[in-house]
Amino acid sequence: MSDAASAVTWLLAQAEPEARRVAVGQIAKVRGPEAAELLLLALGDDDWRVRKEAGTVASLLERREEVVAALVAALEETLNIGLRNAAVEALVAIGPDAVGATIESMPRLDADARKLAVEVLAGVPDARGTTALVGALADEDPNVRVAAAEALGNAALAGEDSRLSATEALVAALATSDTFLKIAALDSLARLEARLPWSLFEPYARDPLLRRYAIAAAAGSREPDAVRALAHATADLSPTIAREAVVALGDVIAGDPDDAGLVEVARAAMVANDVGKARARKAALDAEDGRARGSGLILLGLVRDVADVPVLVEALAEEDVEQRADLAVRLFGPAAAGPLLASARFARPHVRAAALALAASLDGAEVQPVREALREGLADPSLDVVAGALEALGPVGDADDLRRVASLIAHPDERIAAIATNAVSELAARHVEAARALLRGVGAEDPLPLGCILLGAIASTRALAEEDVDLLRRALAHADPRVRRAAIDALAHAGGGAAADAVVFALTDEESEVRLAAVRALGKLGRADPLAALVADSDDPALTATALRALGEADPARALAAAKPLVRHDDPAVACAAIEAIGGLGASPRAQAHVAAACEDAVFSALDHPDTEVVKLALSLVGAWPGARALARLGLCLDHGSWEVRRLAAELLGQDKSPGAQALLRARYEREKDPLVREAIAAAVSVRPPGETTRPSERG
Numbered sequence: 001m002s003d004a005a006s007a008v009t010w011l012l013a014q015a016e017p018e019a020r021r022v023a024v025g026q027i028a029k030v031r032g033p034e035a036a037e038l039l040l041l042a043l044g045d046d047d048w049r050v051r052k053e054a055g056t057v058a059s060l061l062e063r064r065e066e067v068v069a070a071l072v073a074a075l076e077e078t079l080n081i082g083l084r085n086a087a088v089e090a091l092v093a094i095g096p097d098a099v100g101a102t103i104e105s106m107p108r109l110d111a112d113a114r115k116l117a118v119e120v121l122a123g124v125p126d127a128r129g130t131t132a133l134v135g136a137l138a139d140e141d142p143n144v145r146v147a148a149a150e151a152l153g154n155a156a157l158a159g160e161d162s163r164l165s166a167t168e169a170l171v172a173a174l175a176t177s178d179t180f181l182k183i184a185a186l187d188s189l190a191r192l193e194a195r196l197p198w199s200l201f202e203p204y205a206r207d208p209l210l211r212r213y214a215i216a217a218a219a220g221s222r223e224p225d226a227v228r229a230l231a232h233a234t235a236d237l238s239p240t241i242a243r244e245a246v247v248a249l250g251d252v253i254a255g256d257p258d259d260a261g262l263v264e265v266a267r268a269a270m271v272a273n274d275v276g277k278a279r280a281r282k283a284a285l286d287a288e289d290g291r292a293r294g295s296g297l298i299l300l301g302l303v304r305d306v307a308d309v310p311v312l313v314e315a316l317a318e319e320d321v322e323q324r325a326d327l328a329v330r331l332f333g334p335a336a337a338g339p340l341l342a343s344a345r346f347a348r349p350h351v352r353a354a355a356l357a358l359a360a361s362l363d364g365a366e367v368q369p370v371r372e373a374l375r376e377g378l379a380d381p382s383l384d385v386v387a388g389a390l391e392a393l394g395p396v397g398d399a400d401d402l403r404r405v406a407s408l409i410a411h412p413d414e415r416i417a418a419i420a421t422n423a424v425s426e427l428a429a430r431h432v433e434a435a436r437a438l439l440r441g442v443g444a445e446d447p448l449p450l451g452c453i454l455l456g457a458i459a460s461t462r463a464l465a466e467e468d469v470d471l472l473r474r475a476l477a478h479a480d481p482r483v484r485r486a487a488i489d490a491l492a493h494a495g496g497g498a499a500a501d502a503v504v505f506a507l508t509d510e511e512s513e514v515r516l517a518a519v520r521a522l523g524k525l526g527r528a529d530p531l532a533a534l535v536a537d538s539d540d541p542a543l544t545a546t547a548l549r550a551l552g553e554a555d556p557a558r559a560l561a562a563a564k565p566l567v568r569h570d571d572p573a574v575a576c577a578a579i580e581a582i583g584g585l586g587a588s589p590r591a592q593a594h595v596a597a598a599c600e601d602a603v604f605s606a607l608d609h610p611d612t613e614v615v616k617l618a619l620s621l622v623g624a625w626p627g628a629r630a631l632a633r634l635g636l637c638l639d640h641g642s643w644e645v646r647r648l649a650a651e652l653l654g655q656d657k658s659p660g661a662q663a664l665l666r667a668r669y670e671r672e673k674d675p676l677v678r679e680a681i682a683a684a685v686s687v688r689p690p691g692e693t694t695r696p697s698e699r700g
Helices: 003-012 017-024 034-043 048-060 064-074 081-108 111-123 127-136 142-158 160-173 179-191 198-205 211-220 224-233 239-255 260-271 274-284 290-303 306-315 322-332 334-344 349-361 367-377 383-396 401-406 414-430 432-440 448-459 466-475 481-494 497-508 512-525 528-537 541-554 556-568 572-587 593-606 612-622 628-637 643-656 659-669 675-685
Strands: none
Touching: 003 017, 003 034, 017 034, 017 048, 034 048, 034 064, 034 081, 048 081, 064 081, 081 111, 081 127, 111 127, 111 142, 127 142, 127 160, 142 160, 142 179, 160 179, 179 198, 179 211, 198 211, 198 224, 211 224, 211 239, 224 239, 224 260, 239 260, 239 274, 239 290, 239 322, 260 274, 260 290, 274 290, 274 306, 290 306, 290 322, 306 322, 306 334, 306 349, 322 334, 322 349, 334 349, 334 367, 349 367, 349 383, 367 383, 367 401, 383 401, 383 414, 401 414, 401 432, 414 432, 414 448, 432 448, 448 466, 448 481, 466 481, 466 497, 481 497, 481 512, 497 512, 497 528, 512 528, 512 541, 528 541, 528 556, 541 556, 541 572, 556 572, 556 593, 572 593, 572 612, 593 612, 593 628, 612 628, 612 643, 628 643, 628 659, 643 659, 643 675, 659 675
């Protein structure tokens, strides 16, 4: 026995459980067959913490075939139940490498051990395991059959083919006379979210023992008859079945709220179901059952009872159900707007803010009461409410709201000022005459801040006058950088030579955000010369990236020529900026074939950059491109010196799913030494899904 094995053996014999647990961590350092023996010793320990630690260590041992063989043999243990159960956990931790041996052992195992083998296959997503579990549905032992049916509920984790295979087998299993097997099959069909016809579940929904499970499984059906049956079941005498029906019906509606026909079927069935409505209200108030609560809220939205609106309003503030509460209000429709706003008056500030935004977005709601509520919100002491009201007034406000909102662009709170600026832009673009009137009435003290915002909005819909452009030019010298930036944005909308000349002046601005705004504006204005000069001279990565994108908008050919030499730049940030710009050029639907090919070549050359992050960025672009050239480059990166690059290449090849990609991955798997890269390759080719881990100390 080696010294390492002797040391671990001695520690495992100590009376103190913590000493034995520490010893388990050393088993991975033992070489040779002793490692498997020590693992079994630890898995059979009296202390659960030692056994749990051993289950984790199992996946780290080198002689994996020996370890798996020993663990499979341990499934037949009859005296030490702790060892037997721990062996199951260890095999699951090892993953797909344990699947083959587990399947091969099943014919020779007794019924109890076969049931444990089924548990192993249940815990490891693998197509081979799914096939074996399907076969186990015909096992001579009823406990094994039920365990296999339960395990098949996880089959979707092994891929779509496995999910379909499991669904077909479970449907066939429903023909059995074994009630427990039927229960397990129905439960697994529900977990697989199988979209099966209601006619399949209807007979079981009439069986008192199976009704609950049939109702839950029927959530996968989108047929009107299934929806009516679920709605009817919300009034079931059994609270458990009623709860399942509420959850299932809510899930059906949440899964496809735009299916007007299905929604109306559910609405009609629930409106006529007083007991079901009461159950939905009870569920919507159940803070202990989040899933039932979310579905209950949706059902309240369906029945459209004004008395339920306060419940929906309060739920808008609950993170776990706010999305379903929002959907419930939208299902309620425009009639909810008034009660929604009335209830929100007495709610907490963030609830009032959410209610204001929601009321403003309801199609068909009466606009004037909503506007009045939003205007009232502008004076609320809570900044959250003010922000929500401002944001909503932008799209729904009228010309009279322009002056109200404009008064807040200088608000001391930066968030309020920014939202007010956006709202002014939205309102001014829709109400140009009101914007012009406001512009004429701007006070003499400092007309530029508001003037820039108004002119930018006006310029987005119609041409500016010469005096407008003069005002914007003057604003470029304003002391406030926000005003200078607003002037640049307005000039970009205005267009023309005078506007472009003025924006070029802003390239030397002392504020980075203003310079970046000027660069973006020059792209919109089609001024390629100053942008090309900026790319050639700048060593600021952010400015370079923005200039390259803008140059791509102004002149794609010049942008590509400027970016190509930068992909090998010594500064990784500059190289990444060039790669991003080239990627955008190549992905543009306007890119001609020769430009797209040149972009590919440029990104391919970046794969030789000495910086790993640069290579990873280039690789992520290559992974999104179709064709043999990209596939070949991904394959070459499987041999890269950086484990991070190799792992990313494996993940990207795994997304390809083509035979060529799979062949490249399998060829590399045999040579790859890094555990994390092997994990990625295995997940991509279904050799081993995520689960093999390495400790930080081993990464270096």
